[in-house]
Amino acid sequence: MTTLLDGAIALAQAHETPWPRDPFGEPPAGGAPWGVHQDDPPPYNRLRGPVHARGPQSGVVWRHGQPLAAWGEPARADLTFSVAKTCLALLAGVAQADGLLPDEHEPVVARLPGIGFDSDHNRPITWAMLLEQTSEWEGTCFGLPDTVDRWRKVAQDPRPAGGPKGGARPLQAPGSHWEYNDVRINQLALALLHLLRRPLPEVFLERILRPLGGGDGLAWRCYDDAWVDLPGVGRVQSVPGGTHWGGGLSISSHDLARLGQLLLDDGAGLLPAGWVQRMRAPVAVAPFYGRLLWLNRDGQAFPGASRESVFMLGAGGHIVWVDPAHAAVVVLRWLDPAHHGTVVAAFADALADR
Structure with missing residues (x-):
């Protein structure tokens, strides 16, 4: 019997990012060029560090600190851009x-x-x-x-x-x-x-x-x-804080879930008391953002996710969604940004159903 979670996973897999899997390859028909550096004015519209081929649309779901589902290539250490x-x-x-x-x-x-x-x-x-x-x-x-x-x-x-x-x-x-x-x-x-x-x-x-x-x-x-x-x-x-101009963090979906759980667990004793709460607090002049975290306080950024949710986001379709209301972490890799909202909503329905 197909569950709502199965359906959400299938929806995510049906909407892989339009970027090519080879960063130096041609985009697929109707696709988009790899990376975000092309949007910069010359001479800054080039890579300055190494990049590598990516895997398929992948992800994991954790609930109450335990793995609930995984698909694609969740053990693959892939670039994760602004995460x-x-x-x-x-x-x-x-x-x-x-x-x-x-x-x-x-x-x-x-x-x-x-x-x-x-x-x-x-x-x-x-x-x-x-x-x-x-x-x-x-x-x-x-x-x-x-x-x-x-x-x-x-x-x-x-x-x-x-x-x-x-x-x-x-x-x-x-x-x-x-x-x-x-x-x-x-x-x-x-x-x-x-x-x-x-x-x-x-x-x-x-x-x-x-x-x-x-x-x-x-x-x-x-x-x-x-x-x-x-x-x-x-x-x-000195490392960059993303892969805008190459380089950056390559990490598995499993490890991204661990980082999400760290936030759910208020730092798990690895960070000072109150540090995660301050990361989650809205910026006075930008209440949709915390300390290098995206927020959902008005419920509009990601409808379906709880308003307590926080998100790590990266270009190319990377989402680490941390939802205290469901004690859940959802990791989505290489997801077409045009479908972020519908896919997150589908996972929200699946979590509410369990």
Whole structure:
């Protein structure tokens, strides 16, 4: 007998992303080119780090901390694009647990002078602003100016589009304007590298994924030229917070479910008390967003999901949906964004039916 969950899985599998499976291959008939870098103005519309072929539409469902369903290739460590942003927020929590970030409202420059926060405009920027994407940081990070992602419009941002992407939108005071900007996210990753003084992939494996029982096949790759000299440590690479220009986090669906469960479990003792709650709190100037998490407070972003739900989202069709109302985590990989709403609604019906 076919269940609602079976139907939701079949619906997801019927709507694989239109991107080709080979990042350097031709799009399928009626498909779309691989990646998001093509939308950038020249000369920034190119890959700067390694990428690799992807698997099919895949996913897993966990309920009450236990696997409920899996399909596709859930053990495959696939690129996950901006889901890596949420992983940076988890690493900031690790830094706070270690006493390296006692106050996320402290200006970054107070502990890390000389890495891009010293100008009059950037000096007030706090860690919280970087995590909320309200920093308005100005500068260039590994050859990419922040202007390349100004005026960027992403699907879950309910506000109308502003100017043309890559245009020199006038800067606002740090903390007063929300903008989805991958260059600023890369600057956050660079700051965390300097703060933790260890490659972020090592810390992520050691402090987050391995304690959760995961980490097999994980890779977090850098741009080819993203090298940093850390005093007393040596030459290391700084990872990007996504795969906008290549590189980024490759991780399995099973491990994404583990990260979702970590949020459900309020950090599972791996993060400071209250850290996850602060990640889930709406940004004052962007109530649809938390700290590198998407929210559903008005029920409009993802109808069917509870209003307590939070989402990690990545280009190419990656969703990690964490729904406390159902004690559930739903991971969807390589799902056509045009069908995100209907597929999430189908899974919501399936969870409500169980």
